[in-house]
Amino acid sequence: MSQDRPENNDPSPQEGSQPSPQHQEPPQYGVRLPQGQNPQQPSQPESNPSPYGQTPGQYPPPPPGAYGQAGPAQGGQGGYGRPSPYGQPGGYAQPAGGMQPPQAPGNPPKQIMISFGLIMAAGALTLLSGIMLLLTPVNELTRVLDEVYASDPMLQEQLAAAGMSTETIAQTAKTFGFVFIVIGVLLYALIAFFIRRGSNGARVTGTVLAAISLIGLFGGDILGVVTILLGIAGIVMAWTAPSSAYVRAVKEAKRWRR
Template identity: 35%
Template sequence: MSNPPYPPSNPGDASQPEQPGGQPAAPQYGQQSPAAPQYGQQSPAAPQYGQQSPAAPQYGQPAAPYGQAPGAPQYGQDTNWPSQQPGPTTVPQMVNIAFWLIVGAGAIWLISILIAMAALNDPTMRSMVEDQMAAGGAADVRFEDVQGFIVGVMVVLGIIGAGLYALVAINVRKGRNWARILGTILAALSIFALVPLSLATLSALLGIAAIVLLYLPASAPYFRKAQPFGNAYQNPYGR
């Protein structure tokens, strides 16, 4: 006996016979799968013509580097680190006070040099110098023989001291950190001028007070400048 044949399938009929076991039969020739898109219809997940995928970067927009989140800063981009942010552009009041203290210390230093040069003509000063030379084994040397040398040394010391005071004062007001460091070194060396008490002592005290003001929180940010290595693509020599 022969099995009865299956009824012919109609291409336009949506209903299809089931195979043994309850599973739907495969689509017949010329019939598409229900899940496949029709002719001229794109898949819902595919972007339309001229429309980019939401995850793709726009034209002219650089893509995020490999292993870096989209919102993270790029390599070599300045970050808001406090140590790399420039300080205020206007001169703080404490810096102005320190500037005038340094100027005053330099002026007092010059005045002390002039007073010391004028005191060379004092008989007491002459006898003191001659006694020191005699104690050093130069008893036959008179004061007039070394007076010119002493005056020359004082003039050189006065010029060097005034130049250093002016150099530190002008550049400190401009916010140069190296000037603050130089002033700190000079203030440390001026401690030896505190004794004996004289005008040089007052000059040293004014200079030390000025350097202390430059390290206070009200004036220290003025000397903080942006580091040249904050941006890897910025030329540090072109500033």
């Protein structure tokens, strides 16, 4: 009696069919894998796409017009890179409380005007002296020179050795005297006008000339003495405190205009 074979209900694999992959668990730490088998990496979960088109973990790009980027509303300048209204590079604006240039002084003080008047008066008296000298006849000057030379024999000898007469000397002295008087009048006028404008150099020049003119106080005529005293008084008024403050203000205004 033949034994019945147990029926095999499993379908036999068909030819050409591929075996279904078997699920393999990831190896545990400390377990040795068979030779030729690589450990499987666990599948990473799908990440949600970034709304800015960037990978996760990165910051989105800054909006246009921020931190020096070109923006449409600023004409290529935006954020901290926008042009400054003061004409300087973007960033911090120039402080509004900067140093202001000093204002030009107005009318000169009373002391300066008094100095101007006194010096001009001295110049006017000097011009008067020149006119008087020009109107003096040569004969009158010759008579004065004859009296001077007659009182000193040594001067008579020098005059005779030079071959000159007192008339020639009188004419030459008259011409040169008038020229020097005209130069003196011009100096008085220039110093007076520049002092009124606040020039310190004019004050210094006038002081030097006033010191030299002190020599004329000894032995001079009354007109010459008055002229010298007027010039000295004008220079003194130019060195008073209000006058010096005016001169400093003019100097500062000129320095800022350069």
